[in-house]
Amino acid sequence: MPAIDSEADLERLFERLRTVEAPRSLRSKVLRAVGLSDSYFTLDTPLGPLYVAFNERGLSAVFHAADASEFERRFEREMGRQVGVVASPPQQLAGTLREWLAxxxxxxxxxxxxxxxxxxxxxxxxxxxxxxxxxxxYSWIAREIGHPRAARAVGTALAKNPIPLFIPCHRVVRGDGRIGRYSLIGPQAKQAILEAEGVPVTEIERLASNQVRYLGSKTTHVFCFPTCRHARGISEQHRVPFSSEVQARAAGYRPCKVCRPAV
Ligand SMILES: [Zn+2]
Structure with a gap:
């Protein structure tokens, strides 16, 4: 039998197996066994138990759900394919997920x-x-991926992030600097996660309400997003607030090459 390297190979195999009438449940079992279909397990996190789906290519979904059947229904609806529970999570994957959460x-x-x-x-x-x-x-993501006018579409794409927490959509915020919405559980969860990761959320919200979007350094004449590690290192007497890129440039400041607040 030829090696099975892709879903197309499997389709051909099932085409041949059709003569022996492979039942649908066997089909999904075989797909899972060779890693081409999705399996899931539950993972305890600081946000409570999450359902984690994966296949041979990697993590495919992380959802919060009331129970297993709600998770399975949501997975099938959003991903358009089936998912099956595994008795025990793959140790290496579960270990790496716990490391990432830490x-x-x-x-x-x-x-x-x-x-x-x-x-x-x-x-x-x-x-x-x-x-x-x-x-x-959001506008930073839009510009960085070459669609500078698509900030709103970026927000929509992130709201539909199938792998929240691990693909950190919680680190993307509104254009006015406020923290904004979060799909996984709610805005409080977003703030809690950001604080746990070391973002000074109260300070960021205070800067946002004062229309401060960037911080510059009087010594380097570079301006940054306020959470950039370079901005965090600016001493108080050398810190200059800016409300816009235009204002920062007019004052003779250039954008940081690390956080790239502008090009
Ligand atoms: Zn920076």
Whole structure:
């Protein structure tokens, strides 16, 4: 028998198996056994138990649900395919997920975003670049992925993030600097997660209500998003607030190359 490397190979195999009438349940069992279908388990997190789906390409969904059947129905509705429970989670994956939740990124996580639209994939991959303890506005993602006018669509793509927490959509905030909505559980959860990651949420909200969107350094003449590690290092007497990129540039400041508040 030839090696099974893709779903297309499997389709061909099932085409042949049709002569022996492979039942649907066997089909999904075989798909799961070779990693081409999705399995799930529950993971205890600081936000309560979450349902975690995965396949051979990586994590495919992380949802909060009242029970297993609600999770399965939501997965099938949103992803358009079936998912089956595993008796015990793969140890390596569960271990890496716990490390990530504790802020330890030594081991990479893989994500299966193949079923999503290219724009949403680009948004989610860019979101993965935002370090813990930092936040960026929707417009930053839009510009970075080459669609500078699509900030609203970025918000929609993030609201439909199938893998919240691990693809950190909670680190993306409104254009006015306020924290804004969060799909996983609610805005309080978003603030709690950001605080746990080291974002000074109260300070950020205070800056936002004073129309401060960037902080500059009198010594380097560089301006940053307020949570950039460079901005966090500016001493109080050298810190200059700016409400817009235009204002910062007019004062002779240039954008930070690390957090890229402008190009
Ligand atoms: Zn910066």
């Amino acid at each position: 802020g330890d990124r030594r081991h990479a996580l893989r994500f299966d975003l193949d079923g999503l639209a290219p724009f949403q994939q680009a948004v989610l991959r860019k979101t993965l670049e935002i370090p813990p303890g930092q936040i960026r506005p």
